[in-house]
Amino acid sequence: MTSLSVFFPLRAGSVRAAGKNTRAFRPDGRSLFQHKMEQLARFSPHVAEIVVSTNDDVVLGQFEEFGYISNARAVRRPDELCASTTRLQDLIDYVPSVVTGDHILWMHATSPFVDENDYVAALEAYRLAVIEGPHDSLMSVSRLQQFIWNDAIKTIVNCDRSVNPWPATQDLDPLFEVNSALFIASREIYLERHDRIGANPAMFETHGLKNVDIDWEEDFIIAQKLVGMLGTDAER
Numbered sequence: 001m002t003s004l005s006v007f008f009p010l011r012a013g014s015v016r017a018a019g020k021n022t023r024a025f026r027p028d029g030r031s032l033f034q035h036k037m038e039q040l041a042r043f044s045p046h047v048a049e050i051v052v053s054t055n056d057d058v059v060l061g062q063f064e065e066f067g068y069i070s071n072a073r074a075v076r077r078p079d080e081l082c083a084s085t086t087r088l089q090d091l092i093d094y095v096p097s098v099v100t101g102d103h104i105l106w107m108h109a110t111s112p113f114v115d116e117n118d119y120v121a122a123l124e125a126y127r128l129a130v131i132e133g134p135h136d137s138l139m140s141v142s143r144l145q146q147f148i149w150n151d152a153i154k155t156i157v158n159c160d161r162s163v164n165p166w167p168a169t170q171d172l173d174p175l176f177e178v179n180s181a182l183f184i185a186s187r188e189i190y191l192e193r194h195d196r197i198g199a200n201p202a203m204f205e206t207h208g209l210k211n212v213d214i215d216w217e218e219d220f221i222i223a224q225k226l227v228g229m230l231g232t233d234a235e236r
Helices: 032-046 057-066 088-097 116-131 187-195 217-230
Strands: 004-010 049-054 071-075 103-107 137-144 175-186 201-206
Touching: 004 032, 032 057, 032 071, 032 116, 049 057, 057 071, 057 201, 088 103, 088 187, 103 116, 103 187, 116 137, 116 175, 116 201, 175 187, 175 201
Parallel strands: 004 049, 004 103, 049 071, 137 201
Antiparallel strands: 103 175, 137 175
């Protein structure tokens, strides 16, 4: 694989969990951002660059301690690309203008238990599935193998109820939630499809704590308690 850039977006002004990226997360007072940067420091030898994209002055202040990561840099993102009303599409189109790699790994601070070992595994999966295989991109997913009800059509959508209305859950057709822990795609995908996945993405399945995603305040509190109970090994 040719050069790969990490795109690490964070914005100020989270409404659902105020200050989630920069306030104390771990028992030692480290924030989600600092927690993730520590992981990226260990991951940095595998990539050409790590680009932190933010409009948050607190993030920029916390970034200063990571100057020892020689291939990491912070780029101040225009405020119009950081509003709660900003279209994700516009941010996707912005990415190729601030990263230099031929391939782009987009990741988030809000998946605290996805660590450098997972990023390395995802790169290897991308090499096998995309560089050497039939897929054009890779995305992290969580398997859903429970009864999924669609109220618009008033039925369970992942089994044939005319054959067996209540099969064992392990016999259900699995569905996959795009959990946004990571996406990997080529620069061409971004430029030509205006997307962070292609037409035929490979799935990188995560499990257990790796599926924790911090969106709401309750998510932050639960993840924080897990780190407090399990210690730093919780991320591994």
